[in-house]
Amino acid sequence: MRSPTLAASGSRASPRFPGLACARLDRHEIAGSLGDLGTFLPLLLAMAAQNGLDFAAGLFFAGFFNVVTGLVFAIPMAVQPMKAIAAVAITEGLSVPEIVAAGATVSAFILVLGVTGLIDAVNRLVPRSAVRGIQLAVGLSLVMKGVAMVVGSSESLWAIDGGLAAAGAVLVVLLLSRSRVVPAALVLVAAGVGLALWKHPSALISIAGHAWFPHARWPAVADFDRSVLKAALPQIPLTTLNSVVAVCALSADLFPERAADPRAVSISVGLMNLVGAPFGAMPMCHGAGGLQAQYRFGGRTGLTPIIFGAVLLVLATGFADRATGLFAVIPIGAVGALLILAGTDLAISRRLFDGRPSCLWVIGVTALVTVIVNPALGLVLGWIGEFIRVAIVRSIYRRTDISR
Numbered sequence: 001m002r003s004p005t006l007a008a009s010g011s012r013a014s015p016r017f018p019g020l021a022c023a024r025l026d027r028h029e030i031a032g033s034l035g036d037l038g039t040f041l042p043l044l045l046a047m048a049a050q051n052g053l054d055f056a057a058g059l060f061f062a063g064f065f066n067v068v069t070g071l072v073f074a075i076p077m078a079v080q081p082m083k084a085i086a087a088v089a090i091t092e093g094l095s096v097p098e099i100v101a102a103g104a105t106v107s108a109f110i111l112v113l114g115v116t117g118l119i120d121a122v123n124r125l126v127p128r129s130a131v132r133g134i135q136l137a138v139g140l141s142l143v144m145k146g147v148a149m150v151v152g153s154s155e156s157l158w159a160i161d162g163g164l165a166a167a168g169a170v171l172v173v174l175l176l177s178r179s180r181v182v183p184a185a186l187v188l189v190a191a192g193v194g195l196a197l198w199k200h201p202s203a204l205i206s207i208a209g210h211a212w213f214p215h216a217r218w219p220a221v222a223d224f225d226r227s228v229l230k231a232a233l234p235q236i237p238l239t240t241l242n243s244v245v246a247v248c249a250l251s252a253d254l255f256p257e258r259a260a261d262p263r264a265v266s267i268s269v270g271l272m273n274l275v276g277a278p279f280g281a282m283p284m285c286h287g288a289g290g291l292q293a294q295y296r297f298g299g300r301t302g303l304t305p306i307i308f309g310a311v312l313l314v315l316a317t318g319f320a321d322r323a324t325g326l327f328a329v330i331p332i333g334a335v336g337a338l339l340i341l342a343g344t345d346l347a348i349s350r351r352l353f354d355g356r357p358s359c360l361w362v363i364g365v366t367a368l369v370t371v372i373v374n375p376a377l378g379l380v381l382g383w384i385g386e387f388i389r390v391a392i393v394r395s396i397y398r399r400t401d402i403s404r
Helices: 027-033 037-051 055-072 083-092 096-116 118-125 128-152 163-176 184-199 221-254 262-279 288-296 303-328 332-347 350-354 357-372 375-403
Strands: none
Touching: 027 288, 027 303, 037 055, 037 083, 037 096, 037 128, 037 288, 037 332, 055 262, 055 303, 083 096, 083 221, 096 118, 096 221, 096 262, 118 221, 118 262, 128 163, 128 221, 128 288, 128 332, 128 357, 128 375, 163 184, 163 332, 184 332, 221 262, 221 288, 221 375, 357 375
């Protein structure tokens, strides 16, 4: 039985904070808050280790905006790293100012779309088949990332925190994938932390650190020169489609009565990075994959990101100098298993099969090109494919009417 609502007067309480209006604090919301760890942790740790990104700043602003997101949206909306910027930063060796400059550029563009209302036009004009294709591509990308994490953890096949941990995590996910009594995400994270502390007790002994507070790190004009072309431009179509259009479409599927508004989501994405960029924060956005992951593991209200954000804020302000080591010793295979299941759910969604059969090839082309090339080209070809599909269907209908 679920616990009483946090809001004393039900859906009418906390009108300024829709995320709390129907919130219920129980194990499912807690488990849901852990559903997007597979995307959040690897990218933040990688940029901290390879690019010098301030881990504490990443934790703090991710935590802060998770809390804000949970208060503003009445669904388990996730706050994620901007994947294209993170990938370019890691592979190209971008500096921290270049990383935050790229995030600020993308956010300014998305904010303009939201404030002017142009995002509504984009949302109307993008064919639903192309949106489903983007969702399929994001799901497949999450699955591939999860598989890579599981395989990468198996260098020592019989190591308790290597191959065995990854195999055990996959088994737990399979056994508990549909359980509403014992959430798989909660079991895996608890087991991962326990195993990490057992193998590395010093992580617990040295967890107490020094207090940390944000401090400004303004990117220079020169930082935009390299980052805009290399990182911001590839991220703009991905953010527009996945973080706004696709996430709003998915929210309408999962929560028809409280679906996210495209303008609100655009403004949210725009503001979070323009606020965090001067302090060296990791570029962040919302995403269909994160929403699906948190829903998949039990999240149903805005309390889901609030729980996750509160934990990150505590770690950032109190234990930031030790949190990197604590997160790093959690078996990565366990996190990868969560990512595989969440990605599978997103890729093989109900809407993929509920749509018209004639749409399937458009969805497939959009997804394939998105995975292999980029979302922008995937959208263009999906758009062209939808026009062709509609023309063919209309032609068939005309011939049928004539023959009658």
